[in-house]
Amino acid sequence: MSIPGLGQIAPTQPATSSTTRTITLRPFWEWRFEVPRSSPANNATNPASGGVTVRLLSGTAERDGTELAQNHVYTFPRNTRSKLLTYNGATLEVTGECAVDRVVEYARPEESPELVVLNLHFALQDLRAAAAAAAGSQRGNARNGARVPGPRVMVCGESGVGKTSVVRTLAALATRGAGQPLVASVDPREGLLALPGTVSAAVFGTVMDVEDPAGGFGVSGTPSSGPSAVPVKLPMVYYFGREKVDEDVPLWKDLVGKLGSSVRAKFAADETVREAGLVLDTPAATIAKADMDVLLHAINEFAINIVVVLGSAGIHAELQRRLENERTAHGEIITLIPVDKAEGVAERDRDFMKFTREAAIKEYFFGDAKRTLSPFTQSVSFDDVAIFKAPDGTTPHPVQLWRVTNGPPDGDYYENQPALEPAEISAEMSHWTLAVMNASVNDPPETIRQAPVMGFVAIADVDEDRRRLKILSPADGLGTVA
Numbered sequence: 001m002s003i004p005g006l007g008q009i010a011p012t013q014p015a016t017s018s019t020t021r022t023i024t025l026r027p028f029w030e031w032r033f034e035v036p037r038s039s040p041a042n043n044a045t046n047p048a049s050g051g052v053t054v055r056l057l058s059g060t061a062e063r064d065g066t067e068l069a070q071n072h073v074y075t076f077p078r079n080t081r082s083k084l085l086t087y088n089g090a091t092l093e094v095t096g097e098c099a100v101d102r103v104v105e106y107a108r109p110e111e112s113p114e115l116v117v118l119n120l121h122f123a124l125q126d127l128r129a130a131a132a133a134a135a136g137s138q139r140g141n142a143r144n145g146a147r148v149p150g151p152r153v154m155v156c157g158e159s160g161v162g163k164t165s166v167v168r169t170l171a172a173l174a175t176r177g178a179g180q181p182l183v184a185s186v187d188p189r190e191g192l193l194a195l196p197g198t199v200s201a202a203v204f205g206t207v208m209d210v211e212d213p214a215g216g217f218g219v220s221g222t223p224s225s226g227p228s229a230v231p232v233k234l235p236m237v238y239y240f241g242r243e244k245v246d247e248d249v250p251l252w253k254d255l256v257g258k259l260g261s262s263v264r265a266k267f268a269a270d271e272t273v274r275e276a277g278l279v280l281d282t283p284a285a286t287i288a289k290a291d292m293d294v295l296l297h298a299i300n301e302f303a304i305n306i307v308v309v310l311g312s313a314g315i316h317a318e319l320q321r322r323l324e325n326e327r328t329a330h331g332e333i334i335t336l337i338p339v340d341k342a343e344g345v346a347e348r349d350r351d352f353m354k355f356t357r358e359a360a361i362k363e364y365f366f367g368d369a370k371r372t373l374s375p376f377t378q379s380v381s382f383d384d385v386a387i388f389k390a391p392d393g394t395t396p397h398p399v400q401l402w403r404v405t406n407g408p409p410d411g412d413y414y415e416n417q418p419a420l421e422p423a424e425i426s427a428e429m430s431h432w433t434l435a436v437m438n439a440s441v442n443d444p445p446e447t448i449r450q451a452p453v454m455g456f457v458a459i460a461d462v463d464e465d466r467r468r469l470k471i472l473s474p475a476d477g478l479g480t481v482a
């Protein structure tokens, strides 16, 4: 059986030639690139091991808001699709093959699509400053607990319009201004600092990993068994277990509600985070009623007061109609900002997303080309774990929940409970990746399913004769709590 995420990721694209070249960018120009999925034939001589290396020789350059340091060699791994942008001009030295390798020139800075995002960032900074000033004037009086947070911004639009890139850029620019915003994603197709199939949020107060294929939103930014290139972030994660929201809308809504509560709790506890506000990424939407309901649910749960609609006049008009008389929980009007679809967004087909998912799982446990991780291995008895799954095991991403316990759950505890069912441990589970829930095995199934995720483990081996499982975890202690 192939190992999702843990086995070899097979080459799927033909290799192209590898060269070292110098690229000169004038202010506001972009270098768009795509690193192929396959390794080049001359892999042994390629310092990037199938990736592309970039060195900033002079000037300034950034990837989605995070700056590159001069003369540092950055390696962009296979399957990375992105761009480097300069505001002041830059000279780049690029080594390795690219499937797409293109300089985009703008005669005048105003033509750059990035200018809109930059202006949006400056407007958000003004709102953050206003939130901080209001908090300062209230400090010491009894209303402190009810302080209104800084801007809560949601980015939405159709598929492949650059939503995540805008969220990433806004988050990176805010941290460059010493802000510490919360960044959240309710799009289960891609994980934010977590494996795909999750919804999550984290405080971004430090620089992001430029080399991460996901631009700093990938699992390399979370605690692991090895050193990290950048300070790690600690996400709050909930496990949805499906790729698309419409596969289980009620569960998605419940989990988004939980995440919204976590965000409110963080705002209440941390003044710096509260003043910086929230940037929220959303699943791809259309003007269909079901999609509108999904977006409105997110707006409600996160008390969103600014909605950026990327490239869709239809979604903008529909949201405008439905939000016309609405106010946030803090009594604010909800402002809609239509923005043109980002130019140059790379297409990502099913194969691309499958590779991305499997690479994320592999990286979570074993690291990547530049950082090898040694996951913790432990052997546990079948009797010491409880594994649950969604009743419908035929969906592409069945929910699998795992929890070490002092004993098996009560025999018929889950009768008449459709939310989850205990899974019988068998050799078939070898190489499954499971979410470890922060819940007690005696909790009701709904509570377990909506519990925060502590992390993920992989089943390396199932020994049915000895009734033991060998499990891998990225950090010591994960999965050993009772």
Ligand SMILES: Nc1ncnc2c1ncn2[C@@H]1O[C@H](COP(=O)(O)OP(=O)(O)OP(=O)(O)O)[C@@H](O)[C@H]1O
Pocket (backbone or CB within 6 Å): 032, 033, 080, 081, 082, 083, 158, 159, 160, 161, 162, 163, 164, 165, 166, 187, 283, 284, 342, 343, 344, 345, 346, 347, 348
């Ligand atoms: N201007 C650009 N030039 C090159 N690549 C880009 C550009 N903008 C975005 N990309 C890349 O295109 C891909 C898709 O972008 P992004 O994830 O931001 O879109 P999305 O709307 O969130 O997609 P989805 O609907 O699938 O969630 C990413 O790999 C991103 O790095």
